[in-house]
Amino acid sequence: MADTHLAEQRLESLIAGSPIASVISNPRVKDNPIIYCNAAFVALTGYGEAEIIGRNCRFLAGPATEPWLTEMIRSGVRRHAPVLVEILNYKRDGTPFRNAVLVAPIFDDEGELEYFLGSQVELEPDAPTTNANRRMAASIAVKTLPPRQREVLTEMAAGYLNKQIAHRLGLSEQTVKMHRAALMARLGAATTADAIRIAVEAGL
Template sequence: MVVIDRITERLDALIANSPIASVISDPRQKDNPIVACNKAFIELTGYAEHEIIGRNCKFLAGPATEPWLTQAIRRGVERHAPVLVEILNYKRDGTPFRNAVLVAPMFDEEGELEFFLGSQVELEPTAPKTHENRRIAAAFAVKTLSRRQREVLAEMALGHLNKQIAFRLGLSEQTVKMHRALLMDRLGAATTADAIRIAVEAGL
């Protein structure tokens, strides 16, 4: 997996072991290129890693990709806010697929935008309610969390680190780490990226 030095330590916690197709892009570089991707993303899209790294995610767009949804993603990126849309994308062999795309900002310890997390879930055309079912399942899962765990999860979805979450919620960093571990276990989230996706799908 190709990464740049400053995100190496966070990569494994974010996407490497996620079963959800995921990428990390660097907004500090021109055109916000992908700097890391996981195996699930390679399997979903059919592209090799060297064909992915260094490109903007818009390479998945094609002739029938909805421009208004592309614009919705762009607005989320510009506002540094998480966004989730269902958009038509294309695999390497030209096969179109309905893609539930999540893009969420991630900040560094100084509160500066460091990179974006992108994750993709292919929606089966024969199951039009797939995305709605995911939303319902996510909302149900989030409701099982305690109030404080939901607050921590909401901050995670905004891209904040434990130190920032602790400050914003008036908690110790150790308490935030405890809640974070508990909520991820309760959600069955293997990685931070998975937990963030559940939060956004639930509308948290």
């Protein structure tokens, strides 16, 4: 029970406080179902939490969803690599929306794939530069980070936890935590999920 509670707390810490619609899925279960979603995802899609949990994220697809973009997401999942695409999705009431979808792996302390993070940003219709502007803003924000913080952010975007980042960069875990807190404050990232999204948007 304690382990389950700790796992739930960790999932909450990843996305619960994020203003960005986000989900966590479990790749160790058949079809990589969603196991946690935040309030922003419920608000964006119109689905209730009970309708979301247990389903694969492709339930947002519809008649005009681009299959080649769906395949790009699947490819990222297969490769355990972060991927960001703009794809046509559908809300519960059938309303189509252009969705900037990020899918990124999260590894456990042993370096094994544990979860996938999915986050969604609705793009304004008839505003093709919206995502380009987001990418530019992310790139500018990341460039303001000191080199070591950029290194830590790059490792975070690849799905590594503090312990693994410390090992990979030859730092103490406490130092990594310090850099992580500082870079998230500089980026205005409320959660790890938000920081990862900024990193991927910036091209890290």
